[in-house]
Amino acid sequence: MTIVIFGGGGDLARRKLLPALYNLHVDGVLPPRLAIVGVGRRPMSDDEYRAFAKEGVERFSRRPIDARAWDAFAAALSFVAAEVDGDRALAPLGARLDVIEHERGLSGDRIYYLAIPPTLFAPTVKQLARSRFVPPPEGTIARVIVEKPIGRDLQSARVINDAIAEVFQEKQVYRIDHYLGKETVQNILVMRFANSIFEPLFNQKYVDHVQITVAEEEGVGTRAGYYEEAGALRDMVQNHILQLTAMVAMEPPHSLDADVIRDERLEVLKSLRPIAGADVDANVVRAQYGPGFILGKAAPGYTQESGVAPTSTTETYVALRVSIDNWRWAGVPFFLRTGKRLPKRASEISVHLKEVPPILFNADPGARLDPTILSIRIQPDEGFSLGINSKVPGPHVQIYPVKMDFHYGSTFGGTSPEAYERLLLDVIAGDTTLFMRRDAVEAAWQWVMPILDRWAERGRDGLAAYPAGEWGPAEGEALIESTGRRWLAP
Amino acid sequence: MAGAVADRSWRASTPEAIDADLAVLWRDVGRGETSVARAVMSNLIVFRSPASGGGDDMAALIAGAPVEEVAARHPSRVIVLEHCHGEAPRAPSAAAVGILTFGPPAARYGVELIVVRSACPEPSLLSILRRFVRGDIPTSIWWTEDISDAAPSGALLTVGRQLVFDSRRWRDVRRGAAAMAPLVRHHRVDLADVNWRRLAPLRRALTHARGPFQSGAWRSVEVGVSHAAEEAALAWLFFGWLRGQGVRCAEPTPMPQGAATAPENEGSSALLAVAIGDMHATLSPRGADVVCPEAPPLSVAAAVESEADAVAAELRSLAPDRVLAAALEAIVERFER
Secondary structure (H helix, E strand, C coil): CEEEEECCCCHHHHHHHHHHHHHHHHCCCCCCCCEEEEEECCCCCHHHHHHHHHHHHHHHCCCCCCHHHHHHHHCCEEEEECCCCCCCCCHHHHHHHHHHHHHHCCCCCEEEEECCCHHHHHHHHHHHHHCCCCCCCCCCCEEEEEECCCCCCHHHHHHHHHHHHHHCCHHHEEEECHHHHCHHHHHHHHHHHCCCCCHHHCCCCCEEEEEEEEECCCCCCCCHHHHHHHHHHHHHHHHHHHHHHHHHHCCCCCCCCHHHHHHHHHHHHHHECCCCCHHHHHHEEEEEEECEEECCEEECCHHHCCCCCCCCCCCCEEEEEECECCCCCCCCCEEEEEECCCCCCEEEEEEEECCCCCCHHHCCHHHCCCCCEEEEEEECCCEEEEEEEEECCCCCCCEEEEEEEEEHHHHHCCCCCCHHHHHHHHHHHCCCCCCECHHHHHHHHHHHHHHHHHHHHHCCCCEEEEECCCCCCHHHHHHHHCCCCCCCCC | CCCCEEEEEEEEECHHHHHHHHHHHHHHHHCCCCCEEECCCEEEEEEECCCCCCCCCHHHHCCCCCHHHHHHHCCEEEEEEEECCCCCCEEEEEEEEEEEEECCHHHEEEEEEEEEEEECCHHHHHHHHHHHCCCCCCEEEEECCCCCCCCCCHHHHCCCCEEEECHHHCCCHHHHHHHHHHHHHHCCCEEEEHHHHHCHHHHHHHHHHHCCCCCHHHCCCEEEEEECCCCHHHHHHHHHHHHHCCCEECCCEECCCCCCCCHHHCCCCCCEEEEECCEEEEEECCEEEEEECCEEEEEEECCCCCHHHHHHHHHHCCCCCHHHHHHHHHHHHHHHC
16 A cells, blocks of 8 residues: 655644554554655655654654654655646656555555645646546555545535546545544444433433534634635534534434445535524624733734734634524524634533423522533543532532543543544545545535625624633624523533 | 542643643553542632742642642642732743542542642733633632732632632731622622631521521610631621621620630630620630520530531532622621721
8 A cells, every 4th residue: 555645745744644654553553565655846855754754753643753663664654756737747756656666565556645735636636647546446446535625615615526526436535524533523423322321312302402612722823824715614614513513413324334424424414504694693603813811821813913914804713503404403503613712722512401390409590400411522631521410418408510521541541543543544444434525525515605605795794803812702602692501611 | 538638649730731741640540550530520729829838749839728628528620820919920930730639449539730820910810710620510719818918800700600718817807898899799709708607606596596587586686796806707797697687786896805705615715705685695616605594595516627628518509608698798888888
């Protein structure tokens, strides 16, 4: 197997892909015969690429470098400088791959990882076809991995998907949403469908509402160029948060077959009630962070960040009230929010069950009992907890909410594999379960588009503000508090 | 036995690395031979002045307040914030994290402890607290300092549902009342005064002896109260309690020297002495005693509880103490006149 990383000299490769591959190597789960070939515009020797990879692994791997393991891993690394422009742009790469595969006795099975800007997706896959890198289906394996964002709207997503579909069959395409590779996200299915206690409760009869928070502590950092074009809705909601919603809300699949599970996730996306026109103003809050404090230190506002236009209207926070119009979830609001420069980095799903009747222990309107909440912590401190009310020991009936708490770290020990480890391994194994199918990507864009259209109409009008380091704008609080509920901070 | 620390794991950290370092500590604890359950019933933010003794081990970092004992009784994510008032504003400078384990090997539980030293301006303190509190559990603020000397700002109280303090620490009741005024008026948080608990036997004894406030027995009386040295705040709480219920009470006065021991409380110094017409009552550390001419004497014992017991009991209470709130409001009103 040969893994060809387009953008192999870039930030994603350095921070995520090479450390993930190294950890898979240490775990002994990579194919015994393997080559990893970085491809990039800037020329680099193989040794320089190994040094580049080593620096990335040292800084970002969940495990420290083991000298012997590293030597074996580094031997599999090569680098080829190539451009995707021009008729024979990938010819040098093809020649080099032939040599590497011949020297190593590799079969010619290949994975092409497009760790490059989305504007290069279409030209790159066209070059792959033109250079005969993609064999017929009955030939050797050829798979392509596509990183988000897949387009910046429905139309551009379709253009990219069409270009890929001209070269690869859908079963050869692995669209990564790295959230789906996280252990806790995978555990949602296990928790729901391997325990008899939860699944019977996951419906409109017992659930009052669901919250999903994906909070980032960091600001825009060095990604201003990308983020100015994207914003929180495109960057987080269209992909990660809608996929999490689908995992929580999906019907039980009849098998663990990849397409069966993906069909069920798609059904949820198709059941999302469209939010369009004036409904956007009532159900969606967008905001931008201003100056504030993070962990006691002053933090600049978004428009003071390097690379951001002073008049930018890009949203760094979005909160939504979403309805899923199917039998299971009718009438159960899903409150979704994400933002940059929030107080902490945390992704969490909480399922809030309905309150017990206001009699017996819940009779005092001034001291209502906490509702039962199932919290799924996706990051950090992966795990889940169930809050239940319990009597405090003593002569009086005094009730206190307590937690049944499960933590991956301390329960199973060690560190959980990074999402990219699991996802890369799945691509090698040919398992598409945790990847987004074309129809799901486009369904998500289809749902998001009316919101983007409304914002485009309104411009700055309706863009709220919040200080860095706070849990979003007052409008975000009002969105949920107007329904008698409140956000659960992670 | 609650309060006995079985083990302490701790490490120096930085504010940015606290979460990661805690995760490492939990993994280390999990590798031990004894399984340790994470116990967290609430966030407990402990505000305090920097430890005077210095030293960098965990015991030194939390010296001066019974933090471990409270954590044993009411397992919480304990966030000790040492705020250096008056220093030049700067970002958090030092931090440490630890895990305290309690209980016998068969039922061992661990509690997280985070210590942050900071001299940053108060608005930015909130960003530290928001980072470390868990949103899915109640948050209490334990103010271990003298509120009459350094009061919490309203902004800081927005992170908690409850403020636990001890009016016994007030060196100046008037200033304490002034500091409490905005807290009482705006009802941002539930107020829990550990000193108020000491008044419980006297309150119970008097309402038993004289009947409920709604009855006529309290209507035409004027109550006098005197207090031992160091117990002025307790006497003012008593004053506030009665005033809050519409009963006339004279302002507390210090007890004359040597007049502090009631015969029936021999060996136990009176903290308060109360006169209601021909009824006399005393409150001592042992409890309350009431003497009146037409009825046999009445005694109510004081609960035997340490400061940690009292703080933990307040942390477990989720309902606001409306009687205490009314008492504090009466005190505040008196000093604002």
